[in-house]
Amino acid sequence: MLSERQSCRRFKKGRSGALREVSKRVKGHMEQETGRFVGCDEYHKGVLDALRESDPHIYDLLRAEYERLQNTIQLIAAENQCSRAVLAALGSIVQNKTTEGFAGARYHGGCAVVDDIEQLAIGRAKEAFGAKYANVQPHSGTAANQIVVTAILQRADKILSLGLDQGGHLSHGARVSFTGKFFDVENYYVDKSTFLLDYDAIRTKAIQVKPKLIICGASAYSRTIDFGMFRVIADEVGAYLLADISHIAGLIAAGAHPSSIDHAHFTTTSTYKPGGPRGGLILMGRDFQTRIRAGERQITLAEHIDKTTFPGVQGTPYLNNVAAKAVFFQETLSEQYRQRQFAIISNAQRLAGALANRGYDVLTGGTDNHMVLVNVANLRPGLTGLVAQKALEQVGLIVNMNRLPYDTKAASVTSGLRLGTPIVTKNGMGHEQMDTIAGLIDTVLRGIKTAGDIEYSLDDSLKTSVKDEVVRLSQEFPMR
Numbered sequence: 001m002l003s004e005r006q007s008c009r010r011f012k013k014g015r016s017g018a019l020r021e022v023s024k025r026v027k028g029h030m031e032q033e034t035g036r037f038v039g040c041d042e043y044h045k046g047v048l049d050a051l052r053e054s055d056p057h058i059y060d061l062l063r064a065e066y067e068r069l070q071n072t073i074q075l076i077a078a079e080n081q082c083s084r085a086v087l088a089a090l091g092s093i094v095q096n097k098t099t100e101g102f103a104g105a106r107y108h109g110g111c112a113v114v115d116d117i118e119q120l121a122i123g124r125a126k127e128a129f130g131a132k133y134a135n136v137q138p139h140s141g142t143a144a145n146q147i148v149v150t151a152i153l154q155r156a157d158k159i160l161s162l163g164l165d166q167g168g169h170l171s172h173g174a175r176v177s178f179t180g181k182f183f184d185v186e187n188y189y190v191d192k193s194t195f196l197l198d199y200d201a202i203r204t205k206a207i208q209v210k211p212k213l214i215i216c217g218a219s220a221y222s223r224t225i226d227f228g229m230f231r232v233i234a235d236e237v238g239a240y241l242l243a244d245i246s247h248i249a250g251l252i253a254a255g256a257h258p259s260s261i262d263h264a265h266f267t268t269t270s271t272y273k274p275g276g277p278r279g280g281l282i283l284m285g286r287d288f289q290t291r292i293r294a295g296e297r298q299i300t301l302a303e304h305i306d307k308t309t310f311p312g313v314q315g316t317p318y319l320n321n322v323a324a325k326a327v328f329f330q331e332t333l334s335e336q337y338r339q340r341q342f343a344i345i346s347n348a349q350r351l352a353g354a355l356a357n358r359g360y361d362v363l364t365g366g367t368d369n370h371m372v373l374v375n376v377a378n379l380r381p382g383l384t385g386l387v388a389q390k391a392l393e394q395v396g397l398i399v400n401m402n403r404l405p406y407d408t409k410a411a412s413v414t415s416g417l418r419l420g421t422p423i424v425t426k427n428g429m430g431h432e433q434m435d436t437i438a439g440l441i442d443t444v445l446r447g448i449k450t451a452g453d454i455e456y457s458l459d460d461s462l463k464t465s466v467k468d469e470v471v472r473l474s475q476e477f478p479m480r
């Protein structure tokens with residue numbers, strides 16, 4: 001992990017020349033305003049009113065979701081809460097623009113404004129992550145992975161990745177995903193006793209498998225990932241390295257987890273997990289100009305990823321999402337965002353400690369990131385992740401069951417829970433509230449009367465008292 005001082009230094013870097021150029025052009029766009037129509041602010045101000053009038057059902061459902069969020073506590077490690085500025089960009093008229101291609105090389109007219117939006121997003125993404133190349137067009141993290149994999153692999157080429165049931169991700173080669181269908185996938189595993197990545201075992205497997213691509217990064221792994229070690233292994237076997245940092249992208253941007261950017265050939269992330277809009281991002285560091293053969297030509301990896309994005313995999317980018325990504329990347333450069341990433345980890349460590357003190361089996365004994373993995377089956381015989389998730393939801397504690405490495409229970413019930421602290425931290429909660437939440441979780445899980453892997457009952461008075469406390473806590477720390 002970078003020290004706070006080192007990561008601060010990164011944040012004091014000046015703006016790049018390209019970003020300054022785009023900023024100057026923004027003024028030019030504004031001078032072209034004619035003032036003959038309803039102003040932009042006025043047009044967008046009516047957005048919620050228009051929805052209420054035209055579709056009261058969806059409007060009411062939006063309100064219901066808002067109420068749900070305000071009266072429950074969000075502990076899903078894959079969720080975050082974007083700012084209202086990001087929401088505004090998402091709900092803007094930019095969503096109407098159709099265009100294919102990239103800024104300066106489009107296949108439709110009328111792109112001067114959206115070109116600048118995309119260039120701002122690219123420049124800010126590079127600045128946020130210390131990257132040399134950024135592609136802001138992927139529709140999601142999975143789409144970003146699909147683009148990279150499609151770019152560099154031929155059908156039936158070999159991928160080596162962390163298994164889904166070990167903490168990996170569907171798009172890293174699970175049988176049910178496109179990666180599992182079209183490529184030859186082998187998995188590496190976490191150590192059976194420590195549940196940690198064992199880099200010697202990964203190297204041995206890589207030498208044996210000789211993959212063309214190694215994928216690192218996880219959906220359920222609470223310890224620091226050594227991207228440098230993965231690159232050493234990839235280089236030794238002549239493989240490309242893809243780091244999917246979706247879960248820890250915010251921590252990396254803030255310097256609270258070591259960066260993958262110059263170790264991996266490709267880094268991908270979803271943009272909502274670190275707190276932005278839904279969408280994906282592809283980044284490259286030192287390898288961005290490495291030349292590869294594409295058909296008859298030699299092109300750079302960066303050009304190859306662009307071409308595989310469009311026309312290879314996607315059509316028109318979601319330009320409202322691109323605008324919202326730009327807003328979000330700017331937010332990640334703020335001191336407030338940076339400090340929050342350290343607080344997210346500190347809260348997760350406190351939550352892990354409070355649960356461990358109450359007798360819970362916290363995987364790996366704690367956490368280095370935003371995530372806490374708990375084996376609930378080891379707490380009480382007969383308790384499953386599914387029952388724990390459902391019982392906690394009844395009192396307003398929103399979590400997700402998770403298969404644990406070497407889980408003996410089926411994926412539909414699991415032995416584990418995965419908890420995350422990004423949203424509670426964003427809403428201002430700290431250590432005191434983590435202790436309270438651990439106590440509430442404990443009260444519910446010890447109070448459950450199980451009846452098989454799926455059915456259970458919870459005493460009404462216990463339910464009411466925990467729910468009241470959850471509502472009180474969530475109202476004390478409303479959505480920010």
Ligand code: DSN
Nearest residue numbers: 077078169219220246
């Ligand atoms: N990656 C999934 C998760 O971690 O829950 C969501 O996209």
